[in-house]
Amino acid sequence: MATVLLIEDEPALGMIVKDSLAFRGFEVLYASNGVEGLDQFRRHQPDIVVADIMMPDMDGFTMAEHIRRDDPHIPIMFLTARSQTTDVVRGFELGGNDYLKKPFSLDELVVRINALLRTGATRAQATAILKIGRYQFDPAKQKLALEDEEITLSHRESELLRRLFQQRNQVLGRSEVLTELWGDDSFFNGRSLDVFITKLRRHLREDPKIQIINIRGRGYKLVL
Numbered sequence: 001m002a003t004v005l006l007i008e009d010e011p012a013l014g015m016i017v018k019d020s021l022a023f024r025g026f027e028v029l030y031a032s033n034g035v036e037g038l039d040q041f042r043r044h045q046p047d048i049v050v051a052d053i054m055m056p057d058m059d060g061f062t063m064a065e066h067i068r069r070d071d072p073h074i075p076i077m078f079l080t081a082r083s084q085t086t087d088v089v090r091g092f093e094l095g096g097n098d099y100l101k102k103p104f105s106l107d108e109l110v111v112r113i114n115a116l117l118r119t120g121a122t123r124a125q126a127t128a129i130l131k132i133g134r135y136q137f138d139p140a141k142q143k144l145a146l147e148d149e150e151i152t153l154s155h156r157e158s159e160l161l162r163r164l165f166q167q168r169n170q171v172l173g174r175s176e177v178l179t180e181l182w183g184d185d186s187f188f189n190g191r192s193l194d195v196f197i198t199k200l201r202r203h204l205r206e207d208p209k210i211q212i213i214n215i216r217g218r219g220y221k222l223v224l
Contacts (some may be wrong), residue, residue: 002117003027005046007037007063008079009055013102017050020106026113034058038066046074048116050109053080053087061094068095075116079104130165133207133224137161146206153203156181160196164212164222174219 004026008014011032018028029044031037035057041049049067053060064076077098078091088099097116100109130137136145142158144151153161159181164172178185178193197212197220204210211223 001025001027002048002113003029003044003046004113005029005031005037005040005044005049005051007031007034007040007049007051007055007060009033009052017106017109021110021113024110034060034063038063041067042070045071048075048077048113050077050079050113053078053091061090064091064094064096075119077112077116130162132161132165132204132222133210135204135207135210137165144203151203156196157199157203160193161200164200164220168222168224171215171221172219177219 004021006014006018006021006028008017008030009032014030014032018030021028029040029046031040033055034051037049037051037055038058040046049064051060051063055063060078060080064078067074067076072095075097076095077100078096079100079102080087081102091099097119098112100112128139130139134146137143138145139158139162142153142155144153144161160177163177163180174190174193175185178189182189182192197214201212204212209224213221213223215221
């Protein structure tokens with residue numbers, strides 16, 4: 001069950017949205033202003049923040065700035081009657097992920113919350129430190145470390161290693177990788193992929209238990 005932190009200074013609207021989200025299976029934390037919302041965020045660590053912009057004590061934009069310093073990845077959605085382009089742009093610049101204008105449909109709100117939660121989960125996975133045998137791999141920073149030694153991978157090396165790890169002990173399709181990382185599965189791009197596989201084998205050679213196996217005609221398999 002996902003936890004939604006709802007910050008809305010209109011009590012009637014706040015209760016309607018809170019009850020509707022709870023009815024749809026969410027756990028809902030409610031705050032009526034930005035100061036209270038920031039406190040709730042820090043005490044309960046919700047999965048997503050849904051916040052009005054115009055609020056007493058601390059507005060939604062200021063609150064979002066504080067939240068982003070604590071957590072760069074949590075999804076933030078703004079609810080507001082303001083729809084000027086400058087407000088929308090500022091919301092996204094401060095780390096907002098979505099923007100819903102009042103009055104809004106509760107069904108649309110739920111759809112957007114679920115979409116942001118899926119995106120947040122994917123982002124969290126992408127930024128997690130991965131343990132590959134004796135190595136520590138940070139996909140976000142493109143760093144591969146073994147004890148005190150660390151190397152910086154290229155973007156394609158990092159993305160290729162991340163995909164291999166996600167499908168470890170299974171075949172990672174050659175055509176799929178070429179299309180996603182090189183744009184097409186032409187012969188010349190295929191030769192380039194082979195070069196990158198060789199580079200990754202070299203980077204991981206200090207742990208003999210790690211193997212990247214060529215599955216002829218299909219792709220590659222990372223075996224741990």
